[in-house]
Amino acid sequence: MKLSNDLRRKPLAQAVEEPRSPVRVIAIIPAHNEEIGIAQTIDSLRRQTQAPDQILVAADNCTDGTVDIAKAMGVEVLETWDNTAKKAGALNQALAMVLPGLQPHDVVLMMDADSRLNRDFVAAGMAYFEHWPLRGGISGSYLAADHPSRVALLQKIEYTQGLRTVHRRAGRIHVLSGAATIFTVEALRKVAEMRGGSVIPGVKGLVYDESSLTEDYELTVALKRVGYDPRCAADCIVDTDVMPTWRDWRIQRLRWQRGTLETLFTYGFVEHTRKAWAVQAWTYFRTIIPVLMLMIWSYALIFEEVAFHPFWLLIIPVFMLDQLVATWDAGWRARIYATLIIPLWIYEAYQSIAYWKALHLALRGGEKEWLT
Structure with a gap:
């Protein structure tokens, strides 16, 4: 074989x-x-x-x-x-x-x-x-x-x-x-x-x-x-x-993320979990990047003169192409969604909410619930 x-x-x-x-x-x-x-x-x-x-x-x-x-x-x-x-x-x-x-x-x-x-x-x-x-x-x-x-x-x-x-x-x-x-x-x-x-x-x-x-x-x-x-x-x-459904998805993701965090809390920062801890740190940092960018743009619009540079528009087709290639094997409907980009941003926003809710549940402790 x-x-x-x-x-x-x-x-x-x-x-x-x-x-x-x-x-x-x-x-x-x-x-x-x-x-x-x-x-x-x-x-x-x-x-x-x-x-x-x-x-x-x-x-x-x-x-x-x-x-x-x-x-x-x-x-x-x-x-x-x-x-x-x-x-x-x-x-x-x-x-x-x-x-x-x-x-x-x-x-x-x-x-x-x-x-x-x-x-x-x-x-x-x-x-x-x-x-x-x-x-x-x-x-x-x-x-x-x-x-x-x-x-x-x-x-x-x-x-x-x-x-x-x-x-x-x-x-x-x-x-x-x-x-x-x-x-x-x-x-x-x-x-x-x-x-x-x-x-x-x-x-x-x-x-x-x-x-x-x-x-x-x-x-x-x-x-x-x-x-x-x-x-x-x-x-x-x-x-x-x-x-x-979104409801089923939310329940599943809460279980997955809470279970992951609780496993890391149980094992601690040891040799075989260090990368996982780093992944989780990056995951949560990524969730606040859109908020930080919104704050920066709002400040610039209110207190500074904003100049538009067409050069930055070139980034959009490059990002679209990257998403298209990464999603190609998922079929034509998925390729359209990935190329549009916005549906993926919305999905990531829902993910971010689930991550923070799971962190709250993991830190709160108490009796564990089975979330299917």
Whole structure:
């Protein structure tokens, strides 16, 4: 199999001398009331060129037809018990069920119930581990599914531009995507063994931190803390649903950002979080730049003589071209939105509000809410 350039850049001399092929692949799908998309998710696993040896749906407090659909499709279903930790709790119960029977070089694929994999996802992920087992986790390259709403289109633009940046950085990522990520059993066990100590917070023996609002980000940091170098693979493609309304988008982004901040507060300013702290500092600084510029322009208009220089108009087409190129793979509707620029500015303004609200929630502390 041909490996993408993103992960092929690391010399083979740095890999193990005798790479071993994973013996088994176990796919785990956490699902809470996912009757609409669960069949397509399972079907995408069954259509793999290298199909998983076992598919397990971790049905968490489902009140719809998720369990019946999964069983009708012939996959194994675990109905969680006494779980109040949402997705992290469901995943921990599923892992407690499968990990004891696996070998260290086996792999576990965790994917959301609203995602679909490309046909070579599993085979490509296993090929990476064969050469670089110390990755620990290989994240899929997540693409936003098509949806007619404007907010969905803006998310598609965001995902496309973000993925382009990740691929240009040789697959280095902020978070192993919950949409679909493959882990080695050895890496998951190491995290579980070291939880509750000075390196990784949480409850010893659990893979996922059940107190985290963003369990996928927290696990990414944990893997880095114990010596792994997780990446995103350009040829492991996963198509995932996005939020169809502004209300759903706001709730999701509050959870994502608050969970990220709380994870950083928990770990502190350590070797494997310093870049993340810098990213957050820059993120919040960026949100106040428009306000600062508005203040400067207002002052100039009121107290100084303002001269217009046509030269600065040349910047606009350059910026438009950059946005067009970065958004090209998202389709013609996205290209129009990106070229207009203003829709993206509005979207970033909404993002900024969500960031500051999440910071307030994270600093306030108290009982944590699960914001889906």
